[in-house]
Amino acid sequence: MNAIRPTNTANPTYRLGIDLGGTKIEAVLLDPEGHSLLRERMSTPRDPDGPDEYKKIRQSVHTLIQSTLEKVPQGQACTIGVGIPGTINARSGLVQNANTTGLIGHPFQEDLERLLGRPIAMENDANCFTLAEARQGAAKGFHLVFGIILGTGCGGGISIGGRIHTGQHRIGGEWGHFSVDPAGTRCYCGNQGCVETKISGDGVARSFFEHTGRRLTLEQITEGYRQGNTACSTVFEQFLDDFGRCLGGLISILDPDAVVLGGGVSNIDELYTLGLQQVRRYAFHEHVQTPILKHQLGDSAGVIGAAWIGK
Structure with a gap:
């Protein structure tokens, strides 16, 4: 078994994660050692036939990120990652193949980065699942x-x-x-x-x-x-x-x-x-x-x- 090398802890970093699902949006804040400091949830806005579903989802995710960032100790760095039920088209930057259809065709990552004034990472939910189980779950090591x-x-x-x-x-x-x-x-x-x-x-x-x-x-x-x-x-x-x-x-x-x-x-x-x-x-x-x-x-x-x- 080939072990994963330990994360560099010379510059401690907090990690904020958002899981956007069809029924709920969840946030977690991890300390530099990977321990969970807090978890928060809210319902995912749903209005499949309405014109504002995307805006409501975007605003909800933005609000949850901001409220979680407030819990990061002052002066400490914090990364942000968002998992979505779809993928980002590498050429256009638009969401595609999303179960939450209101996201499809929108530059979700770009829009969130503009609202936050900083870069974030965004991946589909299967990638997030895999990484979590590889780092902290059944496939650790x-x-x-x-x-x-x-x-x-x-x-x-x-x-x-x-x-x-x-x-x-x-x-x-x-x-x-x-x-x-x-x-x-x-x-x-x-x-x-x-x-x-x-x-x-x-x-x-x-x-x-x-x-x-x-x-x-x-x-x-x-x-x-x-x-x-x-x-x-x-x-x-x-x-x-x-x-x-x-x-x-x-x-x-x-x-x-x-x-x-x-x-x-x-x-x-x-x-x-x-x-x-x-x-x-x-x-x-x-x-x-x-x-x-x-x-x-x-x-x-x-x-x-x-x-x-x-x-």
């Missing part, structure tokens, strides 16, 4: 970490030496939209059979409906599998096979020191047993030893990761 958020969708991030690797186009880790089945379900991104259509909660539920004409959640399908229901078992076993193929292929390409899973789907215990067997089956190595780890930080990962990306 591993050099190259691939983080996966499995929920209604499927996101990913790459941490190398305790830093997020975004890539030339700021899409590093966007594993969920890698097409693994050209004959598969059409994804909202426009491609066919993306990883997200195969192993996200919504993807598995859709597969069950296509097979049976009945609607069950992945949680219900999992319980049915455990009770021996034939239809649930067929779909759940396919889910495990797809999980193994998708993650096994990724391990063959990236060969990370560890993989950490988050999101609601990551709480399915079979992923770490039967799913792991399938990963080893599909990876291009006869003795794959890559740890597949369950998250440790839970809902805190996003905001803690946002604090660590700050500038």
Whole structure:
């Protein structure tokens, strides 16, 4: 295991993180050793059909940052990082592919920097999750970490030496939209059979409906599998096979020191047993030893990761 080098503490820095979600905006302030000093939350303004949703979100985030900065000891430096449910287009600087649709097409980072009068960092929530688990969670001490958020969708991030690797186009880790089945379900991104259509909660539920004409959640399908229901078992076993193929292929390409899973789907215990067997089956190595780890930080990962990306 390749350990992350300790952060330079010659010039102590406080870290402020903001996690912007669909229902809440959360702030955290970390001291120079990474300990949480305070946490604050507010509801995310929602007005999907209104013209002012973006302005309300921007103002709420700005207000929360300002109130948190007031808690930083006088004279101490403090970085700011913001995690969002989307990505920043590397060319235009505009938000794209955001679940909070009011952000799409707006220069959110630029606008916040202008309001604050200083630079900030901004990354998607999967990158923040990955960084938090690599620095303070389940994957602490591993050099190259691939983080996966499995929920209604499927996101990913790459941490190398305790830093997020975004890539030339700021899409590093966007594993969920890698097409693994050209004959598969059409994804909202426009491609066919993306990883997200195969192993996200919504993807598995859709597969069950296509097979049976009945609607069950992945949680219900999992319980049915455990009770021996034939239809649930067929779909759940396919889910495990797809999980193994998708993650096994990724391990063959990236060969990370560890993989950490988050999101609601990551709480399915079979992923770490039967799913792991399938990963080893599909990876291009006869003795794959890559740890597949369950998250440790839970809902805190996003905001803690946002604090660590700050500038």
